Amino acid sequence: AQSVTQLGSHVSVSEGALVLLRCNYSSSVPPYLFWYVQYPNQGLQLLLKYTSAATLVKGINGFEAEFKKSETSFHLTKPSAHMSDAAEYFCAVGRAGGTSYGKLTFGQGTILTVHP
Amino acid sequence: EAQVTQNPRYLITVTGKKLTVTCSQNMNHEYMSWYRQDPGLGLRQIYYSMNVEVTDKGDVPEGYKVSRKEKRNFPLILESPSPNQTSLYFCASSFNDAGGNTEAFFGQGTRLTVV
Numbered sequence: 001a002q003s004v005t006q007l008g009s010h011v012s013v014s015e016g017a018l019v020l021l022r023c024n025y026s027s028s029v030p031p032y033l034f035w036y037v038q039y040p041n042q043g044l045q046l047l048l049k050y051t052s053a054a055t056l057v058k059g060i061n062g063f064e065a066e067f068k069k070s071e072t073s074f075h076l077t078k079p080s081a082h083m084s085d086a087a088e089y090f091c092a093v094g095r096a097g098g099t100s101y102g103k104l105t106f107g108q109g110t111i112l113t114v115h116p
Numbered sequence: 117e118a119q120v121t122q123n124p125r126y127l128i129t130v131t132g133k134k135l136t137v138t139c140s141q142n143m144n145h146e147y148m149s150w151y152r153q154d155p156g157l158g159l160r161q162i163y164y165s166m167n168v169e170v171t172d173k174g175d176v177p178e179g180y181k182v183s184r185k186e187k188r189n190f191p192l193i194l195e196s197p198s199p200n201q202t203s204l205y206f207c208a209s210s211f212n213d214a215g216g217n218t219e220a221f222f223g224q225g226t227r228l229t230v231v
Contacts (some may be wrong), residue, residue: 044222049219109158
């Protein structure tokens with residue numbers, strides 16, 4: 001079984017400030033971890049993914065995330081927020097190995113608001 | 117362009133009237149899934165398919181049917197829609213390489229309202 005918990009349904013930051021979106025996972029097997037972003041009235045777009053290579057993963061739009069097995073965490077960060085980062089962000093866990101069948105388990109989502 | 121295409125984007129229907137939401141992908145992916153998105157609950161998987169004629173239930177399958185007669189298409193069928201099926205629906209497709217590396221590609225979503 002696998003699960004994801006995103007801490008904080010809403011996060012508000014000022015433009016130029018650090019963005020930190022928290023994600024903790026539970027998985028009985030080595031996980032693959034993903035962050036997706038959803039802009040209003042659009043589908044989900046992959047930001048970055050961890051697939052058991054480097055623990056620090058860099059994604060699009062200046063985002064990065066660090067896999068910490070001891071803390072079962074995969075927090076998303078960006079050094080300096082931009083107005084265009086305002087969106088909903090989803091953390092998801094997939095099952096490593098050939099039996100995943102593409103199944104992802106998603107967190108509840110975090111809405112990021114960026115103030116001028 | 118690689119994409120997952122859902123139709124319609126918006127749909128308002130009445131309780132009990134059968135409907136189908138279509139999904140098509142052009143990436144030759146083996147795996148396809150349907151999710152529903154509800155506020156505060158994230159995305160929950162409804163059904164998934166590992167390949168043609170192979171489907172299985174996800175986390176919230178009640179009230180839904182699917183079929184996979186062709187690799188590219190994975191329609192979602194609501195035989196008798198009810199108001200609690202009002203939601204935003206996403207179709208996704210994914211590959212699974214030899215190392216189990218999987219990444220899901222999502223359609224634009226279908227906003228369904230059942231009155």
